Amino acid sequence: MSADTALPAASCYLDEETFRLSCGLFLEHSHSLNDGWTWEMFSGSEKEGYMKKTVMVPCRLSSTPCQRRVVDDTDGLAEDEQLSDQDESAGELPGAEGQAVLRYEYHVLYSCSYQIPILYFRASTLEGRSLSLEEVWKNVHPNYQQRLRQGPWDTITQQEHPLLGQPFFMLHPCKTEEFMRPALETAHAKRMGVNYIVTWLSVVGPVVGLDVPLSYALAVGAPVPGTSASASAAASTAASAAASTSASAPD
Amino acid sequence: MADDSTGKGPGTTKLQFAPFCSALEAGFWHQLTQKKLNDYRLDESPKSIKGYYYNGDPVGLPTRLTLEFSAFEVDGPTPLRCCTATGILYNTNTLEAFRSIDKKALLDKEACEIWKEIQSGAALQNPSILNKFILLTFADLKKYHFYYWFCFPVLCFSEGIPIIQEPVSLNLKFSAKQISGLQEAYDNLCSTNNTTAVPYFLVKYSEEEVRVAPIHEWEAFFTDFKTVTVGVYDPCTLAQHPGWPLRNFLILIASKWGAQLDVVEVLCFRDRTLQGTRSVQHSIIFQVKLPDLSASTGCPKSVGWEKNQKGAMGPRSVNLSECMDPKRLAESSVDLNLKLMRWRLVPTLDLDKVVSTKCLLLGAGTLGCNVARTLMGWGVRHITFVDNAKISYSNPVRQPLYEFDDCLAGGKSKALAAVERLRKIFPGVNAEGFNMSIPMPGHPVNFSEVTLEQARRDVEQLEALISSHDVVFLLMDTRESRWLPTVLAASQRKLVVNAALGFDTFVVMRHGLKRPRGESAESSPSSSCTSASSSSIPGMPSLPGASLFSNIPGHRLGCYFCNDVVAPGDSTRDRTLDQQCTVSRPGLAMIAGALAVEMMVSILQHPEGGYAVASSSDDRMNEPPTSLGLVPHQIRGFLARFDNVLPASLAFDKCTACSPIVLDHYEREGFQFLSKVFNSSHSFLEDLTGLTLLHQETQAAESAGVRPQQDSSLTNKTLEKFLRLWESPTSVLPPCPSGAV
Ligand SMILES: [Zn+2]
Numbered sequence: 004m005s006a007d008t009a010l011p012a013a014s015c016y017l018d019e020e021t022f023r024l025s026c027g028l029f030l031e032h033s034h035s036l037n038d039g040w041t042w043e044m045f046s047g048s049e050k051e052g053y054m055k056k057t058v059m060v061p062c063r064l065s066s067t068p069c070q071r072r073v074v075d076d077t078d079g080l081a082e083d084e085q086l087s088d089q090d091e092s093a094g095e096l097p098g099a100e101g102q103a104v105l106r107y108e109y110h111v112l113y114s115c116s117y118q119i120p121i122l123y124f125r126a127s128t129l130e131g132r133s134l135s136l137e138e139v140w141k142n143v144h145p146n147y148q149q150r151l152r153q154g155p156w157d158t159i160t161q162q163e164h165p166l167l168g169q170p171f172f173m174l175h176p177c178k179t180e181e182f183m184r185p186a187l188e189t190a191h192a193k194r195m196g197v198n199y200i201v202t203w204l205s206v207v208g209p210v211v212g213l214d215v216p217l218s219y220a221l222a223v224g225a226p227v228p229g230t231s232a233s234a235s236a237a238a239s240t241a242a243s244a245a246a247s248t249s250a251s252a253p254d
Numbered sequence: 255m256a257d258d259s260t261g262k263g264p265g266t267t268k269l270q271f272a273p274f275c276s277a278l279e280a281g282f283w284h285q286l287t288q289k290k291l292n293d294y295r296l297d298e299s300p301k302s303i304k305g306y307y308y309n310g311d312p313v314g315l316p317t318r319l320t321l322e323f324s325a326f327e328v329d330g331p332t333p334l335r336c337c338t339a340t341g342i343l344y345n346t347n348t349l350e351a352f353r354s355i356d357k358k359a360l361l362d363k364e365a366c367e368i369w370k371e372i373q374s375g376a377a378l379q380n381p382s383i384l385n386k387f388i389l390l391t392f393a394d395l396k397k398y399h400f401y402y403w404f405c406f407p408v409l410c411f412s413e414g415i416p417i418i419q420e421p422v423s424l425n426l427k428f429s430a431k432q433i434s435g436l437q438e439a440y441d442n443l444c445s446t447n448n449t450t451a452v453p454y455f456l457v458k459y460s461e462e463e464v465r466v467a468p469i470h471e472w473e474a475f476f477t478d479f480k481t482v483t484v485g486v487y488d489p490c491t492l493a494q495h496p497g498w499p500l501r502n503f504l505i506l507i508a509s510k511w512g513a514q515l516d517v518v519e520v521l522c523f524r525d526r527t528l529q530g531t532r533s534v535q536h537s538i539i540f541q542v543k544l545p546d547l548s549a550s551t552g553c554p555k556s557v558g559w560e561k562n563q564k565g566a567m568g569p570r571s572v573n574l575s576e577c578m579d580p581k582r583l584a585e586s587s588v589d590l591n592l593k594l595m596r597w598r599l600v601p602t603l604d605l606d607k608v609v610s611t612k613c614l615l616l617g618a619g620t621l622g623c624n625v626a627r628t629l630m631g632w633g634v635r636h637i638t639f640v641d642n643a644k645i646s647y648s649n650p651v652r653q654p655l656y657e658f659d660d661c662l663a664g665g666k667s668k669a670l671a672a673v674e675r676l677r678k679i680f681p682g683v684n685a686e687g688f689n690m691s692i693p694m695p696g697h698p699v700n701f702s703e704v705t706l707e708q709a710r711r712d713v714e715q716l717e718a719l720i721s722s723h724d725v726v727f728l729l730m731d732t733r734e735s736r737w738l739p740t741v742l743a744a745s746q747r748k749l750v751v752n753a754a755l756g757f758d759t760f761v762v763m764r765h766g767l768k769r770p771r772g773e774s775a776e777s778s779p780s781s782s783c784t785s786a787s788s789s790s791i792p793g794m795p796s797l798p799g800a801s802l803f804s805n806i807p808g809h810r811l812g813c814y815f816c817n818d819v820v821a822p823g824d825s826t827r828d829r830t831l832d833q834q835c836t837v838s839r840p841g842l843a844m845i846a847g848a849l850a851v852e853m854m855v856s857i858l859q860h861p862e863g864g865y866a867v868a869s870s871s872d873d874r875m876n877e878p879p880t881s882l883g884l885v886p887h888q889i890r891g892f893l894a895r896f897d898n899v900l901p902a903s904l905a906f907d908k909c910t911a912c913s914p915i916v917l918d919h920y921e922r923e924g925f926q927f928l929s930k931v932f933n934s935s936h937s938f939l940e941d942l943t944g945l946t947l948l949h950q951e952t953q954a955a956e957s958a959g960v961r962p963q964q965d966s967s968l969t970n971k972t973l974e975k976f977l978r979l980w981e982s983p984t985s986v987l988p989p990c991p992s993g994a995v
């Protein structure tokens with residue numbers, strides 16, 4: 004965005020207003036890409052909300068998390084003779100069932116206590132069963148596992164989603180300052196207005212399989228202080244355009 | 255995708271459709287649970303819900319009908335670029351009802367509904383009627399097991415649909431100009447309808463332009479009725495097959511215009527964005543010959559029940575206890591939070607060792623409550639309480655596991671109430687309580703056969719409990735009640751962590767852990783140890799202490815009674831503030847209780863565990879022996895000075911609890927020996943161990959001029975004695991690190 008934005012001293016912290024404005028700009032770009040980020044309002048309040056993206060990925064583990072824990076009591080209710088005449092002549096393509104797919108849900112929320120954004124995520128099967136952290140880890144490609152072992156993967160913990168009240172994993176914010184400070188200081192030195200959400204998400208996202216294309220870094224700037232009217236208009240346009248969304252393609 | 259729909263002449267292969275695959279978000283089950291508990295309760299009547307499908311998936315994903323938490327808000331917004339399917343939820347109250355409900359009838363009912371809408375023309379005005387689903391569920395909310403079965407009802411052509419022209423990718427049939435024309439026309443149609451996805455539409459194209467229209471404009475839009483092109487918003491990604499939504503649309507066409515039609519060209523519109531670039535050119539297009547249904551009046555045959563994961567015609571089920579059962583959630587959260595500590599701060603921390611440790615808490619008072627809470631904080635799951643007291647009105651303010659109500663009607667048993675509370679705090683805990691007393695030296699048990707028998711049973715019970723735990727915490731409020739467990743645990747080679755309170759002083763210590771039997775030959779206290787121990791008596795000549803009081807290995811460390819020169823059980827001289835924990839400064843029990851657990855954890859982190867060399871105050875400057883730091887023998891705290899010291903002392907060969915002679919007698923004679931101790935005065939043990947003689951010497955020494963006690967509030971005889979030892983210039987105990995003396 005603007006190169007002459009006068010930023011206050013580089014801070015790793017973010018106030019809630021800047022969070023929402025930064026998300027608004029992020030979402031604007033997402034809509035131009037049609038890559039599935041949306042703003043989810045919480046119980047109608049535009050202020051209380053979060054950015055969300057859902058990604059479907061093939062399950063790398065043939066049997067384990069995707070099919071396990073399907074209760075086997077269904078054996079008792081197995082084949083239904085009433086329906087046995089539903090045969091191939093019925094025009095149904097056979098063999099489509101049981102394809103192993105996982106749904107990854109990413110939520111970006113603002114944390115008032117840490118004053119930074121926090122990435123929540125969960126992975127679930129098409130039955131709606133959430134994966135354990137161990138299962139999520141197993142679905143990480145081995146090449147990445149090596150790389151991630153040292154990273155902030157260490158800081159994944161389980162928390163109730165502050166707005167939904169459902170269990171999610173979150174990347175604990177304890178290391179946020181560690182990597183945000185250098186990035187923000189560099190930008191500050193160059194008098195570049197970086198978008199906090201873009202910078203932050205580019206670092207933490209890949210840790211849990213969420214990629215942020217380079218175009219975000221190029222196209223999305225920081226909200227301009229003092230012009231929050233237009234910026235918030237952008238945010239609310241993006242927000243209202245994106246009531247909620249569904250699956251989207253992983254990049 | 256290889257299949258048999260290709261490779262034969264035109265008209266001989268039949269069109270096959272990729273069925274919907276049900277996709278449920280975790281949020282859907284959460285919401286269904288809420289609805290069942292708060293709204294539906296026992297109401298089994300059908301409920302309106304909705305799902306949606308998307309058409310921008312990359313190749314390889316199954317065609318999904320998704321239901322999320324918003325499925326119950328039928329009038330809520332549809333996600334961007336998604337088409338709605340309206341559904342009917344049948345949530346049964348029992349598994350039996352789920353099983354026996356007539357699925358064929360449910361399907362037929364919906365299929366007839368669709369057929370009626372087609373006949374009446376309503377489906378032309380509102381074509382989303384063609385996409386319906388039935389969801390049959392049974393929610394076992396006790397186990398968090400959900401049984402479900404989806405049905406996506408479609409009407410069938412009895413002879414199938416012959417393919418005239420095989421499906422091809424749109425870019426093989428349309429020019430780039432036509433493709434972008436299609437995209438533009440479709441977008442315009444969407445914005446006219448104020449939506450982001452239109453499920454069905456009509457298409458007309460020439461070299462120059464592509465036009466689309468809503469299906470109710472059929473008569474006006476098409477001029478040639480023999481060959482028409484129709485568009486469907488297609489969620490399928492297969493190159494040779496359309497998805498399910500096309501089926502009822504073809505039925506509608508055949509029923510309305512089948513008489514005039516020769517060939518129907520179908521454009522399966524697929525619209526995806528890859529790396530920021532939108533494309534519809536991977537849409538597929540093909541031609542079919544539609545059988546004429548315009549004369550049919552009866553509802554055609556219908557299909558639609560989804561197969562389960564095994565490919566069989568049957569329901570699916572999912573166990574969500576891990577993400578919905580609050581108890582399971584609490585457990586995994588507690589574990590992950592502990593792991594976070596390890597990951598962040600102490601990478602080598604062996605949490606499993608801590609979590610799996612079985613802890614026996616003797617005493618469920620101020621110390622016991624605080625120890626238990628700290629153990630819970632460390633994720634320890636196995637906690638057992640022994641106490642014979644009832645909760646009294648003064649307890650709850652100091653004993654954090656009890657409340658006012660626990661004091662009513664005579665008071666609940668502490669051991670049992672503590673267990674109850676632990677389970678409330680964390681249901682994953684494996685806690686047990688024993689309301690029993692621990693026999694004590696000098697407290698006779700031989701009044702009658704009954705009392706003797708009771709004592710025998712208590713001893714047996716305690717022996718069994720110590721044997722089935724890994725760490726024994728001594729947290730009682732009397733000194734003599736610590737004697738029996740000290741002897742039993744020493745004999746069983748169990749780690750003992752002991753905490754005792756004065757008014758503003760405390761001691762937290764681990765007992766020396768005797769070598770396993772058979773290895774103990776060279777470890778029995780040698781003459782030098784004896785002299786070292788005796789030298790801790792004031793007035794005895796001081797030995798060059800540094801080497802003697804540093805680097806003491808765990809098996810040579812003393813127990814609680816080793817520093818004492820009187821046997822327990824002398825109630826007139828030594829009981830002092832026994833029942834008076836409440837006269838401690840209130841914070842003391844929390845400090846000491848917490849330190850007792852932290853000491854245990856540090857010991858467990860040491861590769862040698864209870865045999866670890868004792869760290870002393872001097873070691874505070876050195877490289878710590880464990881990832882958590884020091885492993886002291888004792889922590890002695892002085893709240894008045896907000897100071898702790900870490901003394902270490904050798905086992906005393908005349909100790910009334912852990913000396914070889916006491917252990918030998920116990921191991922040879924068992925209860926017979928123990929009952930002698932209970933029934934006799936303190937002199938029995940003192941005579942046995944040789945303390946009597948030593949005691950006389952001590953008193954002589956004390957009267958010879960050790961300086962008087964300064965803090966008159968110090969009332970615990972043991973601590974008092976220790977303090978004097980420690981402050982005495984002749985003391986051989988480690989000096990205070992920072993000039994606190
Ligand atoms: Zn001892």
